[in-house]
Amino acid sequence: MIAGLVLLVWGLGSGLVLSWLGSGLELTYASEEAPSRTSIQDLTPARKAIQDLTPALASFDEVWQTINDTYYDPSFGGLDWKAVRAELRPQAEAATSPEDVRKVIREMLGRLKQSHFLLMSSASVEDTLPGPAAVAVELRVALPDIVITHVTPKSPAERAGLRPGEAVIAIDGHQSSEWMKAGPVEAANSRARLYEVWRRAFRVLHGASGSTAVVRVRGRDGRERDVSVTRSDAPGQTVAFGNLPPLQVRVESSELSTPKKRRVGLIAFNLWMPAVDARFAQAVDTFRKADGLIIDLRGNPGGLAGMMVGIAGQLIGEPKLLGKTQTRETELVFNVNPRLSMPDGRRVRPFAGPVAILVDELSASATECFAGALQSLGRVRVFGRQTLGQALPAMTRRLPTGDVLMYVLGDFVTSTGRRLEGEGVIPDEMVPLSIAGLAAGRDATVDAALAWMDRAPLALRPPLLLSSSDLHVSNSIRVRSASDPGTNAPENVSRPR
Amino acid sequence: MFRRFDLGLVRLVSAAVAVLVFAQTATLPATQDPPLPSGRDILAKHVKAIGGEAPYKAVKSIRASGRFEMPAQQISGEFEMMAARPNKQRVKVTVSGIGEIESGYDGKVGWRVDPMSGPALLTGKELSEAADDAFFDGALYGPDFVGEATTVGKQTFEGRPAYKVKIVLKSGNERFEYFDAETGLQIGSETTRATPMGMMPVVSVLRDYRKFGALMMPASLTQRLMGVEQVVNVNTYEYDTVPATAFDLPPAIKALIK
Numbered sequence: 001m002i003a004g005l006v007l008l009v010w011g012l013g014s015g016l017v018l019s020w021l022g023s024g025l026e027l028t029y030a031s032e033e034a035p036s037r038t039s040i041q042d043l044t045p046a047r048k049a050i051q052d053l054t055p056a057l058a059s060f061d062e063v064w065q066t067i068n069d070t071y072y073d074p075s076f077g078g079l080d081w082k083a084v085r086a087e088l089r090p091q092a093e094a095a096t097s098p099e100d101v102r103k104v105i106r107e108m109l110g111r112l113k114q115s116h117f118l119l120m121s122s123a124s125v126e127d128t129l130p131g132p133a134a135v136a137v138e139l140r141v142a143l144p145d146i147v148i149t150h151v152t153p154k155s156p157a158e159r160a161g162l163r164p165g166e167a168v169i170a171i172d173g174h175q176s177s178e179w180m181k182a183g184p185v186e187a188a189n190s191r192a193r194l195y196e197v198w199r200r201a202f203r204v205l206h207g208a209s210g211s212t213a214v215v216r217v218r219g220r221d222g223r224e225r226d227v228s229v230t231r232s233d234a235p236g237q238t239v240a241f242g243n244l245p246p247l248q249v250r251v252e253s254s255e256l257s258t259p260k261k262r263r264v265g266l267i268a269f270n271l272w273m274p275a276v277d278a279r280f281a282q283a284v285d286t287f288r289k290a291d292g293l294i295i296d297l298r299g300n301p302g303g304l305a306g307m308m309v310g311i312a313g314q315l316i317g318e319p320k321l322l323g324k325t326q327t328r329e330t331e332l333v334f335n336v337n338p339r340l341s342m343p344d345g346r347r348v349r350p351f352a353g354p355v356a357i358l359v360d361e362l363s364a365s366a367t368e369c370f371a372g373a374l375q376s377l378g379r380v381r382v383f384g385r386q387t388l389g390q391a392l393p394a395m396t397r398r399l400p401t402g403d404v405l406m407y408v409l410g411d412f413v414t415s416t417g418r419r420l421e422g423e424g425v426i427p428d429e430m431v432p433l434s435i436a437g438l439a440a441g442r443d444a445t446v447d448a449a450l451a452w453m454d455r456a457p458l459a460l461r462p463p464l465l466l467s468s469s470d471l472h473v474s475n476s477i478r479v480r481s482a483s484d485p486g487t488n489a490p491e492n493v494s495r496p497r
Numbered sequence: 498m499f500r501r502f503d504l505g506l507v508r509l510v511s512a513a514v515a516v517l518v519f520a521q522t523a524t525l526p527a528t529q530d531p532p533l534p535s536g537r538d539i540l541a542k543h544v545k546a547i548g549g550e551a552p553y554k555a556v557k558s559i560r561a562s563g564r565f566e567m568p569a570q571q572i573s574g575e576f577e578m579m580a581a582r583p584n585k586q587r588v589k590v591t592v593s594g595i596g597e598i599e600s601g602y603d604g605k606v607g608w609r610v611d612p613m614s615g616p617a618l619l620t621g622k623e624l625s626e627a628a629d630d631a632f633f634d635g636a637l638y639g640p641d642f643v644g645e646a647t648t649v650g651k652q653t654f655e656g657r658p659a660y661k662v663k664i665v666l667k668s669g670n671e672r673f674e675y676f677d678a679e680t681g682l683q684i685g686s687e688t689t690r691a692t693p694m695g696m697m698p699v700v701s702v703l704r705d706y707r708k709f710g711a712l713m714m715p716a717s718l719t720q721r722l723m724g725v726e727q728v729v730n731v732n733t734y735e736y737d738t739v740p741a742t743a744f745d746l747p748p749a750i751k752a753l754i755k
Contacts, residue, residue: 070724241594242572274595274612281615306613309693313615329723332694337614345748395725397569409723 053093056101059399060092063105063119063407066397067112072327072410076112084111098123098401115390115421116365118406119399133209133231135171137162138299139201140360141194142433146176146201148217149438156230162215165439169216169224171204179204191361191388191424198362207231220439237275243396243404247271251279253286256294258450263287266446268296272303272366277310278343284314284351285342292453293351294446296358298384302365305334305393312370313339315379317350322373325393325410332393332410334373354456355380356449359425360433364388369412372425376414381456382427383449389424536646536662540638542681550637552711557582558739561714563731565590576729585744586631601744602631608750614693616749622691625668642667651678654685655702682706682713697722709734 064085071081085108092104102121109117136155137148145167151158168176179200207213211231218224236248251269258264265287269276287293293315312322313336322334341347357371357380368391374380392408399405413419429452431445534542544550558581566573574592587601600609607619607627619627629635635642645665652661658678665671672688685702699722703715718729746754 066724239594242567242570244594277612277615304613306611310614327723330695330697332697334694337617337693339615341616341749341752343749345752347752395570398571 052098053095053101055400056095056098057092059401059403059405060089060101060105060108062397062399063405064089064108066405067117067407070328070395070407070409071112072325072408074328079111084108102403112408114392114408116392116394116406116408119403120406121401121403123401123403129203129206131206131208131211131231133207133211133233134205135162135213135215135229136232136234137205139168139198139205140362140433141197141201142435143194144180145218145435146179146197147433147435147438149433152232152235156232160227160229162217162227162229163219163439164441165435165437166217166219168201169218171201171215172213174204176201191386192390194361195388205231209233220436236270239271239273239275241273243398247273249273249275251276251283253283255287255290256446256450258291258453260454262291262453264292264294264450264453265290266294266296268298270300272300272305272307272311272370274304274307276303277307280311281314281339281342284339285348288348288351290353292354292356292456294356294358294449295380296446297363297367297371298358298360298445299362300364300367301362302367305366305369308366308370308373309334309337310339312374313337314350315355315374316377317352320377321415322377323369323412323414325412327410334369354453356452357382358445358449359384359387359427360445361385361388363425364390365392368420368425369414372418372420373414375425375428376416376418381429381449381452382425383429383452384427384431384445385433386426386430387420387424389420389422391420391424530651533648533651534660536648536664539648539660539662539676539681540643540646543676543683544637546681546713547636547706548708548712553637554634556712556736558737560733560735560739561731562733563716563729565592566728566730567725568728569726579739579743580631580633581739581741581744582633584628584631584633586627587744599747600627601746602627603744603746604631606746606750606754608746608753610747610749616747616753617693618750618753622670623693626670626691629666629668629670638664644669649673655704657684659684680706682715710736 064081068081088104088108091107092101095101095104102119102123105119109119136152136157138150139146140149141147148162148164148166148168150164151162170176179197205213209231213229213231215227215229216224217227234248236250239247239249241247249269249271251267253265253267256264256266265283267280267283267287269280284293308322316336317338317340319335319338322336324334325332339348339350355374357374359367359371359382363371363384364387368387368389371380371382371387372391375382391412393410393412394406394408397405397407411419411421429448431448434442434444437444544553547553558579560577560579562575562577564573565576572592572594574590574595576588576590578586578588580586584604585602588599590598592598596612598609598611598613601607602619607624608617609619610616618624629642632642638646643664644667645663647663648660649663650661652659654661654675659675660678662674662676663671664674672686674683675685676682677684683703685700687698687700689696689698699720702719702721703717704719705716706713707716708714712734714731714734716731718731720727720729
């Protein structure tokens with residue numbers, strides 16, 4: 001019986017231990033600064049500071065200790081971790097506010113020069129979104145501009161007249177030129193710096209539900225105009241999980257056709273959360289007889305590691321190795337779990353046709369591990385732009401201040417030994433962002449994938465299925481042709497953030 | 498007296514290293530101390546402490562339920578576990594933000610279904626460990642379950658004086674278990690478990706034994722792996738309320754069996 005309890009925990013352990021999210025996670029939950037027993041008003045200024053800093057200093061110590069105990073490289077890459085503490089602890093003690101201590105903690109994390117070491121605080125303006133609603137557009141940095149790449153169909157943003165391809169000049173008076181300035185950015189590479197620019201713009205898009213944003217845009221004709229847009233709540237299923245803020249999870253699918261009229265399924269999802277799995281499986285089931293599959297992971301910042309083996313199992317029929325993570329204690333392996341059955345008991349085969357994965361500069365973490373792993377196995381062809389290069393498995397931990405520490409548990413390499421941290425995934429076919437194409441209603445990355453489907457080896461064509469019940473076709477599917485200019489962009493597939 | 502060992506410090510390092518250190522400690526001579534009880538005697542004392550063999554043998558099935566938590570990660574959920582003679586088990590955990598995660602063993606087939614990785618049949622060491630976990634009389638440590646039980650030392654475990662026993666099961670699986678030197682109850686274990694992601698060292702701590710019916714059962718289990726703590730708090734143990742159909746394989750698992 002007691003052994004059974006052990007089994008209970010193991011049923012969870014492998015998937016939950018690792019949560020991967022890109023560093024752009026913005027918080028919306030409340031701060032939990034520990035209250036003191038003595039009224040703050042009764043204290044002298046000096047004593048107030050001491051009283052206020054107790055949980056902050058405890059957090060400093062917990063951050064240092066956690067990393068000291070769990071960082072996968074005991075040598076810390078040559079960094080003297082104890083010396084870092086000796087240097088920075090006095091600075092934390094000399095701080096006059098919890099926010100100052102946070103700065104010291106962030107300095108400590110920065111010394112590691114790795115992604116996924118984050119201190120997330122709802123008390124820090126930089127870490128919090130101004131509100132849960134947003135102008136319903138997708139943005140990407142295309143120097144020297146920040147460009148609208150997608151407008152949610154039927155949203156207030158579309159009704160207000162915002163269009164893909166337009167450059168954003170300002171939002172509520174916040175000038176895009178300000179976002180472009182280096183400021184406090186200490187990013188490791190140009191992609192990370194551009195990501196920081198995007199993050200600032202993304203933040204300003206947000207506000208209270210129903211609030212109005214004035215977006216100044218420049219059209220393809222060079223004319224500037226102000227557009228008043230009501231901010232709307234993000235679509236999708238709200239998922240609350242652990243230390244993470246509430247997340248909106250979306251899975252959308254549509255049917256496309258290649259220039260040679262081959263049938264291709266397109267599935268997009270914006271986060272690696274369990275709410276995705278069943279809907280992804282259903283979408284694959286719908287397209288099981290299609291000539292090809294496109295998985296759109298542009299803007300997907302990651303999620304739970306355990307998801308990767310199940311989603312890959314929709315595409316691979318053997319328990320092949322996707323990759324490995326070396327932690328301080330052990331080596332974790334990610335083996336494909338071939339998806340050979342459906343919840344209703346039908347036996348099926350994983351999709352065996354050609355698969356394209358779409359990525360861009362905002363694809364991060366679990367998305368990079370998934371795309372990189374399947375690329376290493378030769379199972380997919382990757383289209384788009386180089387990914388962010390933040391691909392370390394991480395865990396979160398609540399600190400005494402109520403802040404959340406995200407810390408790295410291990411490094412990740414694909415089955416061929418390729419490390420993704422830093423370099424990210426380099427697409428097999430690079431597809432630059434085409435502003436002219438966006439303005440014309442085209443999606444150049446999807447077009448490139450569709451064109452490849454017509455060239456894909458016949459050996460990858462899907463075999464006959466074991467069951468005939470896969471003939472179910474979703475009513476929501478739209479058929480579009482890449483040969484029809486201006487109509488190929490699948491309207492019901494969101495551009496992941 | 499055997500050299501006592503502060504596990505509180507050792508817990509800060511990996512469980513794998515801890516096992517190694519303990520093994521080394523156990524080799525120290527103990528000329529001043531009374532002889533250690535045999536492994537079999539320690540296991541027999543544990544069986545007596547939980548209520549004895551006869552009351553346990555009278556039970557045909559057990560249903561336990563309670564809560565699961567990973568406190569530092571603020572992850573929590575409900576769990577239900579059902580076990581029945583001779584070797585059936587099914588566990589369901591419902592976690593906020595994740596959904597239902599289920600696993601089981603029906604006497605032949607070991608399986609799991611979770612919304613992260615999908616349905617899967619257990620194989621190899623995972624299957625072997627699932628069969629060990631499901632063996633209903635495993636709690637009695639009888640010769641049909643335990644091949645070897647060797648006392649390797651007496652030391653402090655979670656602040657309690659404890660005997661450490663190396664147990665080799667008939668299946669060949671091994672683990673170290675800790676038994677309270679005073680009460681005889683099992684208070685923890687160290688082992689390396691097979692998981693879908695490979696072998697993982699884990700330290701388990703059993704606390705808060707209470708009487709549920711005729712049996713003393715732990716109301717709390719804490720597990721530590723890779724620096725993360727998982728806590729299971731059991732609210733109830735019910736006896737002989739589990740229907741035979743509880744161990745039927747889910748449709749998605751049946752479809753995997755050729």
